Amino acid sequence: MKRVRWGIISTANIAETQIIPAILRASNAELTAIGSSNTKRREKIVSAFDIPKSYHHYDELLHDPDVDAVYIPLPNSLHKEWIMKAAQAGKHVLCEKPITLNAKDAQEVFDFCKRNDVLLMEGLMYQFHPQHQRVQEIIRSGEIGEIQLMKASFSFLLEEKEGNIRTDPKKGGGCIYDVGCYCIHAVRNILKAEPKELIAFADIDPEYGVDVSAWAFMRMDNGVKAIIDCSFEMDFREEYEIIGTKGTIKVPQAYRPDNNGGQGLIIINKNNDQRIERIYGDQYKLEIEHFSNAILNGTELAYDGANSVKNMRVIDACFESVKTGEKVSL
Known part of the structure; x- marks a missing residue:
């Protein structure tokens, strides 16, 4: 081969x-x-x-x-x-x-x-884990009703800031670039929608001048609302939740299931009943195989340039809103 x-x-x-x-x-x-x-x-x-x-x-x-x-x-x-x-x-x-x-x-x-x-x-390797495809299947099935809200979070405590590229503004540091990009992509990817407008806030480290915690509130073009948060100053979290009219879906190991042996968890709550689905995947390997297959066989990339550019536009809008304190239309 x-x-x-x-x-x-x-x-x-x-x-x-x-x-x-x-x-x-x-x-x-x-x-x-x-x-x-x-x-x-x-x-x-x-x-x-x-x-x-x-x-x-x-x-x-x-x-x-x-x-x-x-x-x-x-x-x-x-x-x-x-x-x-x-x-x-x-x-x-x-x-x-x-x-x-x-x-x-x-x-x-x-x-x-x-x-x-x-x-x-x-x-953005996380998207190749099969748990996210399963989440979209559940949404399409109508099990949790009409989607109203999605929340996505990614945070960890950055204890050593001195000399760390994550806190160097000249090297593109800050939590939005580092982990917020996952939350933004997750919202866009799972909802299959783009933000129409957003407002974002951030805590800027007074010594290093980079965002160390950030929050954004979005109105998507399909009417769904979304809230993201990311941080270098909070306990480790890597989750998203979709709230529908009839139930909710929570994915508590959304971005780094490799830390748990590749196990993804999907928790569905509906009518006071809870169902947990465990799905395994090797997301880094799947990412490499996907890209390599496109090189060898000319298959289309699941995550192409147009999609990356759209993600960057949302990141740009977050920075603009943080700077101006105003709502930004996309």
């Missing part, structure tokens, strides 16, 4: 702990190279995963003819630059979220990749 040959740009923790192991588990992918100027850390990862090729500079990896696709988990502020460099070198790109720092840049990188005949996908 033909496999996509992957290269990893940088030695970021998510690459070491999640994406590299996922590539090794995938049926249609193989790990070929890694590039990083952090020689000690790079050599550690090369040894741990028996990576065939190791480069000191990203550019060297991009010009390796044995690499078909690259994964980019660099700081958010560097995404645009290295997506375009990778595309120029003829490499397909899976880039960590957020794809760029604003919708204008997002549209630019997707257009650039299209002109260079390479695929680009934003790495």
Whole structure:
């Protein structure tokens, strides 16, 4: 079976702990190279995963003819630059979220990749877990009635702020970029709708100047209301809830079911009765296989450029509302 040959740009923790192991588990992918100027850390990862090729500079990896696709988990502020460099070198790109720092840049990188005949996908891996498809099936069945409200939350306590890219505004730090993007996408993805208007609020860290907690209230174009919250200052939560006229659906392990052995939970409450469905999936592996299959067989991406750009437009609107204190129409 033909496999996509992957290269990893940088030695970021998510690459070491999640994406590299996922590539090794995938049926249609193989790990070929890694590039990083952090020689000690790079050599550690090369040894741990028996990576065939190791480069000191990203550019060297991009010009390796044995690499078909690259994964980019660099700081958010560097995404645009290295997506375009990778595309120029003829490499397909899976880039960590957020794809760029604003919708204008997002549209630019997707257009650039299209002109260079390479695929680009934003790495919102959670959506590949099968629990979300099951939630949409339940909604379509009418079991919980007409949807009125959706709430989505993602938070964790960031204890070490000093020297952390998440608190560096020059590197695209802040909780909206880091975890709020999941909540926004979940609302759009599950409801199959776009926000018509929103108002957002945020707590800005006085020392670092980034949003450390944020809330947004949205009116969707299908009439459903949505509330999202994200934070670096709250206990770990990764959930969403859909409230209908006849019942509710709660997904308490929405974004990182891999922390629980890949188990997704769907809790349906209706007429004082509760049903729990457990659904398993390897979301990182599924993400790699999905993107690799598109490269090998020309299949359509489930999460394409137009969708990523729409997500960035909502993020842009949140920042605009936080800055002005006003409601923003999209």
